[in-house]
Amino acid sequence: MGRWEPDARGRLEQAALELYAAQGFDQTTVAEIASHAGLTERTFFRHFADKREVLFGGGALADGLAAAVDAAPESQPPLDAVIAALESLSDFFEERHTHAQRRQKVIAANPSLQERELIKLASLSTAMAGALRRRGVTEPAASLAAETGVAVFKVAFERWLDDARKRTLAQHIRESLDELRTVTAVPRRSTKRA
């Protein structure tokens, strides 16, 4: 209900990130974030469960990824469907490179935020594994494809944040996937051992 507040969510995210970066996560209250955004605490809690959650955007990402895996061509192998879903996030992040860099700095400075970040990544993996099972992929292939895809994404995302050459997130995902395939290929010498 409440009054109509144009992009309240985005304003709260922006205000929170500015305050966390300027004065530290622990030192910032929800009241300050709301006031900095020109909104009320009540509005804050309509959008976010707590002060940590404002950095993690709720469950929208997991839902979006699961939907993308659901919509993948029937013949697409599991890992490719997962990677394509993750690549579809690239445009969204591309516009927010500076935002993402500041956010990462805040998270790196605070162990409780690092925990939440890991939980969020795990929830992406769980959501995509579920979507793969709905496509008929059996276990453990579904979980392995989802976990591996998220590992590729995590590595690619870190490299994209630090990338002075400004390649896109999608390019970094593609490179990390190629690297993963090199890393997981059966080593040539193991054929001798077998």
Add this chain to the structure above:
Amino acid sequence: MGRWEPDARGRLEQAALELYAAQGFDQTTVAEIASHAGLTERTFFRHFADKREVLFGGGALADGLAAAVDAAPESQPPLDAVIAALESLSDFFEERHTHAQRRQKVIAANPSLQERELIKLASLSTAMAGALRRRGVTEPAASLAAETGVAVFKVAFERWLDDARKRTLAQHIRESLDELRTVTAVPRRSTKRA
């Protein structure tokens, strides 16, 4: 300092798990755990930082895995070194199958313990990636091999916990690795697309 308390650590772990399973994690105090183990709270805090940590065994696991990767044959490919390190945990866990099952039930019932579990798994990956870099493995291969190894371990561990056929953890790790290699192999049809 304090009196000599034979296997205080193991007794506290056992007592904590029994109480968590019987009455719930949130309902159990450190005082109760200590008393159930016939020890003092002071002794508890000499071994564990808090009530969660008693389920996660400190940093010993990460240190052991890093040491195992450090000691791997020079010619061993990164992912194989990581998997061999993780397989070396198998004997330790084999003796504790029932303990591990009860522990997992407690963790599954409590989101804050699931967070700690993810942090611990991430710390294993970080420790092994560091060991790989010391062997001269470059990034992102080092992080990808470590993350992938931990994903394989996680999936294998869950399957081992549920395994009525009682195959060993090492066997499950080996199977999950084979499955991973199938999942990450370049799909045949992509050669047509390229």
